[in-house]
Amino acid sequence: MDAIDTFDIENLSVEILHDDTCMDLEDALGECEIKLCSFEPHSTLSDLNEFGSAEEILAECKKGTFTPFLLYKYEHGQVMYTAVEAGGEVGYPFSDRWDAGCVGFILVPVEGYDEPLEAANSYLSSVTDWCNGSIYGYTIADDDGEQLDSCWGFVGFEWVEQAAKEAAQALLEHLPKQLEIAGLSV
Known part of the structure; x- marks a missing residue:
């Protein structure tokens, strides 16, 4: 699957991709x-x-x-x-x-x-x-290409872009603490 958009946040690589698995409108939009x-x-x-x-x-x-x-x-x-x-x-x-x-x-x-x-x-x-099929997901990988996070089912590009940026920032904030707990250095 080809990325629709890619960008880096520090040493993390973010890819935004089309989600073709979100077929039900009620599932996509949640209860309303x-x-x-x-x-x-x-x-x-x-x-x-x-x-x-x-x-x-x-x-x-x-x-x-x-x-x-x-x-x-x-x-x-x-x-x-x-x-x-x-x-x-x-x-x-x-x-x-x-x-x-x-x-x-x-x-x-x-x-x-x-x-x-x-x-x-x-x-x-x-x-x-x-x-119109504007359903997306994102993946976040480190500089070694290891996938650290992903999330799918976002309706509308602006929502997936915002969520991906927030998730990458959260990973950057919490990753050093997790490595320290595991006895690894940053």
Whole structure:
């Protein structure tokens, strides 16, 4: 597997690689109270929908537990999802109307989210990354090429890059102590 990015932090070599083992959206994004309600046929997102119809979604929202947003999708080679406020003058979120449209709803719990539209679009950014295969892992090796650490399943490049840098820094801080305990010199 070829590295997407490599960089050194002192005497450690970090490689960022594509993770092709993260196939399940719920596993990739973890548990979340935000609900995707897509009615697209043959869509992974439709499999996550626990509602049978738009009427069921609206009935749930009338209980006051969720703030609903329209779920729009743009697909042309890759895919992009975004949330738009329902009601009133709904602005169209994409410039291309041929490859885009409203495919369902995204529901954000009323409790716990000060900016529900921002929360919806942040979540959809991760969904978009997952749908486009932007799943990564990293390895960290010493200057002899011995792998010291690795971690996989990061959705979005910025997250794996940040985690890899933090892990390398943590190794640099703790490695001398571990060598000392083992009776080895640095």
